[in-house]
Amino acid sequence: MPEQPAGSRPTLEAVAARAGVSRATASRVVNGGAGVRRPLADKVREAVEELGYVPNHAARSLVTRQSGAVAVIIAEPEFRIFSDPFFEQQVRGISRELTAHDSQLVLLWVEGPGDYDRIARYLGGGHVDGALAFSLHDDDGLPALVHRSKVPTVYGGRPGAGAAAVPYVDCDNRGGARTAVRHLVGLGRERVAHIAGPADQTSAIDRADGYHDVLFDADPALTARGDFTVDSGARAMAELLARAPDLDAVFAANDLMAAGALRVLRERGRRVPEDVAVVGFDDMVTVAEAADPPLTTVRQDIEGMGRLMVRLLMRVLNHGGDRGPGAPASVIMPTELVRRASA
Amino acid sequence: MPEQPAGSRPTLEAVAARAGVSRATASRVVNGGAGVRRPLADKVREAVEELGYVPNHAARSLVTRQSGAVAVIIAEPEFRIFSDPFFEQQVRGISRELTAHDSQLVLLWVEGPGDYDRIARYLGGGHVDGALAFSLHDDDGLPALVHRSKVPTVYGGRPGAGAAAVPYVDCDNRGGARTAVRHLVGLGRERVAHIAGPADQTSAIDRADGYHDVLFDADPALTARGDFTVDSGARAMAELLARAPDLDAVFAANDLMAAGALRVLRERGRRVPEDVAVVGFDDMVTVAEAADPPLTTVRQDIEGMGRLMVRLLMRVLNHGGDRGPGAPASVIMPTELVRRASA
DNA sequence: GGAGTGGGTGGAAGCGCTCTCACGGCGTAC
DNA sequence: GTACGCCGTGAGAGCGCTTCCACCCACTCC
Incomplete structure (x- = not known):
């Protein structure tokens, strides 16, 4: 009965x-x-x-004052979000780890600055115990907003200089770039160019820094800037070829731009890797493996970074959010050079 | 004070x-x-x-017995979410509409059949008022599971035959395909081939049906099957060319496969659209516009479909979930042919 | 053998909200 | 002028849970 x-x-x-x-x-x-x-x-x-x-979750929540949910804040400055395999993998890692912690993933899609009010109200409303955000552009107002809301937050990617000291998870962009460039140098290349990413994104900055760590007296003509898209990589490659026809290697700040470079190189009749060696960054499998020739690149454990973001957040949450002994130190994950045919 | x-x-x-x-x-x-x-x-x-x-959301929830949240269930049978802009747009539409209804978006990432238990428990736990899911493969066990949990659910895409009668939002795949093929025929093409999608996905089936609606006595040699990826499109194109060298048009079931077909046609020295006209489906802007030549394709309002899913769900929710007068009729959204250079 | 100790258990308060129900005041109708 | 009805408001119960606190009992120690 x-x-x-x-x-x-x-x-x-x-x-x-x-x-x-x-x-x-x-x-x-x-x-x-x-x-x-x-x-x-x-x-x-x-x-x-x-x-x-x-x-009953609501009843429990009411008395414990914990929602058991974590917000994943997705800002959409452009449109490179879900279609970005990078991002997808990170969210997958986050989702998995959140599940392991019995927490829910609440997606907060930010529609632009006009939407900040809503986000602030939501975060301030105690609907979530913590938040996960991604650092995009330097001038993004979101981090400040999130910070003001007092909701414990962990960032994916090192926030720009403007942001307060917040815990974040990033990969070793600078070290990875060094490895890539050293690899090129080790191959005997003497005119190693760099296709940099946007100047307002820390990942791009760090990778460029890594390039200069190894080639501290690099010819400025050997650097061109793209915006992490295939087309911009192609454009940058064309520009480099015009400025420095004698280049014999390229380190692109990501795989997409490397793919664009590869295309231009092929069009101009330069053989890869014989004439020009190319190294990318990210190891986006669909891009790097499908490239012609397959791309030598720097791999980062993207899903792992997602998981780590959650673990870090949980640590902050369990320590009352203040700077205690178990306080939120940021984590830098190692990278690894994946050798394929392009270099 | x-x-x-x-x-x-x-x-x-x-x-x-x-x-x-x-x-x-x-x-x-x-x-x-x-x-x-x-x-x-x-x-x-x-x-x-x-x-x-x-x-305080928890307190309100406790007495109203409504969570104010909707689950978006993402199954991951393969890796097709991977860089699928389609999916991103749909989720964006969902997110926007949910926000308009003051509801939260809880992401439920299903890790495969082994994960069904957890999902069932979650859905059964009353954490969400409703759910949004996507129909993928015919043999997917998820719909049955969701159905058993009694949580009102709206599907994106027409569920396969195995599923119970559930409300869904889809675009007019069949009608769109008819339009595409008619366009090709109107161009005077007499050997119109079809690159079909997976036989267990309703969208692919419906598009193939549309093709046959117009070309009811089409030569079976003029149909090849892919799996919605670029490579499979290329493979199918090669196959078609071998079987029916005299073909003068191709209707691919999606843009990605059309892009693959374009590549093969170019490699084989067939001019597009002069020798072979090509039409795709989806109007994935990044693919269709970037294609060479730009792709004529069938556009669907993907974000609108996402929004509609939410509206439909809200209607079900407000009517107690039963088959009342305002009961959940499914919605089929119109499509539109976008003429570019390829046909 | 009696008092002290401590772990296991139950009673009850209360988290913040919604909503029913009773009540009071006003307008209308006779 | 009195009776009736209705609208607006407040008191209070109760949603399902966690947790404080008091209590009880078995056990140990003097």
Whole structure:
């Protein structure tokens, strides 16, 4: 005989009644069972099973003052979001790790500065315990906004100079770039060019810095700037070829631009890697492996970065959000050179 | 003087006190203000403003038994979310419309059949008021699972035959395909080939049906099958060329495959559109416009479909989820032929 | 053997909100 | 002038849960 009317879900009360214990004890068991003697705990678990009890999240939330949800804030300055495999992998990592922590992923899609109000209200409303955001452009007002809302936040990618000191997860852009350039130099290349990314994105800046770490006296004519798209890479390559026809290697700040460079190189009759060696960054598999020739590039563990963002956030959350001993140090993940045919 | 200790957020109680009304009246105002006289309502609104009051979602949820959240279920049978701009646009539409309805978007990333249990538990747990899912393969077990959980759900794309009758939003795949093929025929083409998509996806089936609607006695040799990827399109094109060297037009079931076809045609020295006219489907801007020559294709309002999914869901939700007079009829959105250079 | 100790258990308060219901005041009708 | 009805408002219950606190009992120690 069911102890509940068919329509509504069983409550903790029902579980307690069925197990012959108080609601308090039932609650203790449901939440891990610490401090409840074995036979009783088993009885409760049995009742939970039989009744198909699932805790009411709202009720729990109300008293614990924790929502069990984390916001993933997606700003959309351009349109490079979900279609960006990079981003997708990161979200997947986040999703997986959040699931492991029994937390929900609430997607907050920011429609532009006009939308900041809504976001602020939402974050300030205590709907989520924490937030995950991505650093995009230097002049983005979002980080400041998020910071003001006091919701513990972890960033993906090193925030620009303007932002307050916040915990973030990034890959070793600078070190990876150094490895790439050193590889090119090790191949005996003497005129190594660089196709840089946008000047207002830290990842691009760091990669350019890595290039200059190795080639500290590099010819300025050997650097051109793109915006991380295939076309911009092609344009930058054409520009470089015009300015420095004698170049014998290119380090592009990402795979997409490297693909664009490859196209131009092919069109101009330069053989890769014989005449010009090319190295990319990111190891976007669909791009790097499909390229002709397959792209030597710097791999980063994108999904791992997503997971790490969550772990970092959880640490902040568990430490009350202040700078305690377990305070949120940022994490830089190592990169790895993947050798294929292009260099 | 603040009526609340600095640490915690103001409650409705505080608002009521400040406005000099009862909690009940304050609540009425916060929820629209129906049945409250003007001066009082204004006083309450003022208090809300001054205190920066934001309703506690958990408390509200507890009594209304509504979560104010909608799950977006993303299954990942293969990796087709990967860089699928289609998907991104749909989610954007969903996000926007959900925001307009003051609902949250909870992302449920399904890791495969092994993950179904977790999803079922989550959906059954009353954490969300409804769900949005996407029909992928015919043999996907997810729809059945979702259906069993009793959570009102709207699908993106017509579910396969196996699924129960559920409300869905789709574009007019069949009609769009007819338009595309008619266009080709109108151009005077007499050997119109079709590169079909996966046989277990309704969108591919419907598009193939549209092709046959116009060319009901089409030569079977003029159809080859791909899997919606660029490479598969190229392979299918090569196959078609081998089987029917005299073909003078191709209708590909999506833009990606059309792009692959374009590549092969170019390699084989066939001029597009002079020798072979090509039409795609989807109007993925980045693909269709960047193609060489730019692709004539069938456009669908993807973001609009996302928005519509939400509206449909809201309708179901407001009607108690049963088949009432306002019951969930599915919606088929019109398509439109976009003429570019390839046909 | 009695008092002290401590862990296990239950009672009950209360999280912040919505909503039913009772009440009071005003307008209308006779 | 009195009776009736209706609209606006407030009191209060209760949503399902966690957790503080008091209580009880078994066990140990003097």
